[in-house]
Amino acid sequence: MSSSSSDSSSGQAVSKVVPREFLMAFILTTCCFALWGFANDITNPLVKVFKEVFQISNTQSSLVQFAFYGGYFTMALPAAMFIRKYSYKGAIMVGFSLYAVGALMSIPASLNTNFWIFIVGFYILTFGLAFLETSCNPYILAMGPPETATQRLNLAQAFNPIGSLTGMVVASTIIAPNLQVGEFRAAMESKSPSAIRYVEADYPDGLPDFKQEFGALDGAVSAGLSNMQANDPESFLAIQQHDLGVVRTPYVVIAGVVIGFLILFAITKMPTFAKEEPDGPMGEVAGRLLAKAHYREGVVAQAFYVGAQITCWTFIIHYGMERVGLTLAQAQTWNIAAMVIFLVSRFVCTFMLKYFSPGKLLAALAIVAIAFTLGAIWLPGKIGLTCLVLISACMSLMFPTIYGIALKNLPHEEAKLGSAGLIMAIVGGALLPLLQGKFIDELGVRNSFYLPMVCFVVIAIYGIRTFTRFESEPVAAEV
Template identity: 75%
Template sequence: MDTSASSLADREPSELANVPAAVVPRRYLLAFILTTCCFSMWGFANDLTNPLVKVFKEVFQISNTQSSLVQFAFYSGYFTMALPAAFFIRRFSYKGAIMVGFALYAVGALMSIPASLNTNFWIFIAGFYVLTFGLAFLETSCNPYILAMGPAETATRRLNLAQAFNPIGSLTGMIVASLLIAPALNIGSFRDAVENRDPAAVQYLQAEYPDGLPDFATKFNALDQATSAGLKNMKATAPEEFLAIQTHDLAVVRTPYVAIAAVALAFLVLFAVAKIPDFRQPERDAPFFEIVGRLLARPNFREGVIAQAFYVGAQITCWTFVIHYGMEQVGLTLAQAQNWNIAAMVIFLISRFICTFLMHYVSAGRLLALFAIAAVGFTLGAILLPGKTGLICLVLVSACMSLMFPTIYGIALKDLPEEEAKLGSAGLIMAIVGGAVLPLLQGKFIDELGVRSSFYLPLICFVVIALFGIRTFTKFERPAVATDH
């Protein structure tokens, strides 16, 4: 069965002459560029939010498990809204869904204003939940929209190319967190004061350390524990001083969210006026449950959804808790630990472009399996090797993760007709709920087992992805290289 993405009407003249198909046909270039910008937009939100798990733990004086609710709310929004987004696309268009996505993105980001003014953790949580309603609309629409912008045989490469710009947004979010948020936080200044044994900070630690503070240089996690204890005692004995820290730090957190809301609204207007294709089908789609049944009968889709849930969980745990790892195992400050996160994202970005190139020569499933096996090895290094060596291993996991999301996505939707791709995209976006559940579990593991042992959780995820990759190229994958027709 032919689709709008692979019909003769959609093909370049070179394709009809048995020349390898273009990754992005010329007539879709404007739509491709605008849509690719969306990938950067949700990358920014994802990686601006990751460090807040650690920040909110101190600002609100809550446990790692409780602070992980930030990620739970953030990624639960995807699960909640992906299916409604698919219904919207079925009724209207990809372009309309993208516009709704930007509107919800802006509303969620602007909820940081009442949350910070009221020093209310739960309003922040609600804001992240609503913000990801918008991201669910964007991802549910943008991914299949990119797949539709050209021939089917280059669809996975095209999506990898578009997804390669997602880390640019992620990197921007990390840089904002590292250079603008972390240095401006009063909790960071308090941590420095504890490390330097400033009497203004040490006064809140006398009850905890009657014999004097430990040697922070030789005892991992001691500085982090002392900082938390000091802030806890300040909250109990000097609530006005602690409230001043809270108010200041939450205002610092609020600023980039207000800015990104303005950018989201600007993109909404841009898409409203741009003339780009919507790929509407003249005939009505088949009934919902009929399409779901057809999707579930396809092993590449069914297993792809499972693999995607494990991948997103692994990605979010590795990127969220690298902050904890750096601070607790290496004794870094928040800003220094975030710099390691930035290094991970730079590696991720470079690796994604490399993988897009390699897919012209190596099948997607085979490449996925190889990189997942490498990720297992690096994760074991983060678990078993102490200090900075383990941190380096954790950062190198990002090189392995770079191709996973778009490759699993492309394999799962391979050869699907348009009406199935719309709902199939929603299923894969709903799988992002793995990013809600696994960080919550890992936060609990950190509280009970320590940060290094908690990385057995993403290790299991990479094993599942490796198995999917192996099954993909042995059972139901065709070569990724375009062939003559």
């Protein structure tokens, strides 16, 4: 799966990662990876923001991720059926359309201060992302020699964290500093009369030392906002309307960008990889797919990976604010650091695939991720937070490598349907954050990270299975 070397004695040519004839299509398609990365990571901080703005529990606020990643599960198979009937390009254009509609739903959601309209908007937005990911991943795999397919997908996926990083920067520099709930938090931390008047009755012996007692500030802020909502509803509504307006702005802007890409794809000629013979019946193709262990087990591993990724990134904010006493903006800075590490590691791992088996590299990084997760659970304060951030270095390789292993040497008709299964596996990002939110409510934020640790164990097993079995057994298939 790595780039093959030139053999001077046999005259074999070097297998290019991206052949010249596909270069423009590769560049345009790779832009899609950055666009869905932006949507993923501007949304993660909203779990904490909505908890405070709407005064709901961690479990309820995790419905943001449930809706966001549930959209992938709902629409991945319809996207695959669309690709089978039409084309990769058509599916990408449908994806852009749904992405824009979902983002624009932030307008009625914010104007009506309605949590559930936001949830519906995220759900529709990820219908679009499901179309994009179901089409773009196998499209990239098809743009060149099969022996460089995993390396090519890792290269394209390396631009996904650029979009993610942009989303995080927007969240930390545009959203977080302008939130009035953040100002309320700062006023509570400084024990300003404007804030503590809402919680004086709850603390008859005086407010605790927020710097010494983990979670004390978070509890005081939640109590203060809850009391404001009950006793001073006009002031609370003003905060809601202001903060939801701040949240709305980047979604409206990204909708405009996505519409621009929709027009660009509409006027650009893209490769079709059309076959003279139509694809076989879906049931027959699905049966052949499920008979292949490297694909079947890859779907399971992908579900656990996405769940681990989303829980680790979403709850960095909670960990930083509740265990280290950071503000939202400060906690988001650690989240940005995690994404920078993820981005750098993605390029490093793509290079390493030239020399190491994908399965061995996947297994090794999953084992290191287990160690870092235990560090986040057992080690105190910023040391634990640092371990949590360093997990991102291990995760950088996982999604595209599992994807490439699972679709290894599959015919185009199987790859199109197989891609849908792997994108449906993103439902792990819907279910596990919801479960971890419940664990945070009941067990505390540190103990909740046993959940992603279990996910990394599953991924390590798949990596070991890959280099001990799948990579040693050739898969006879059309390429």
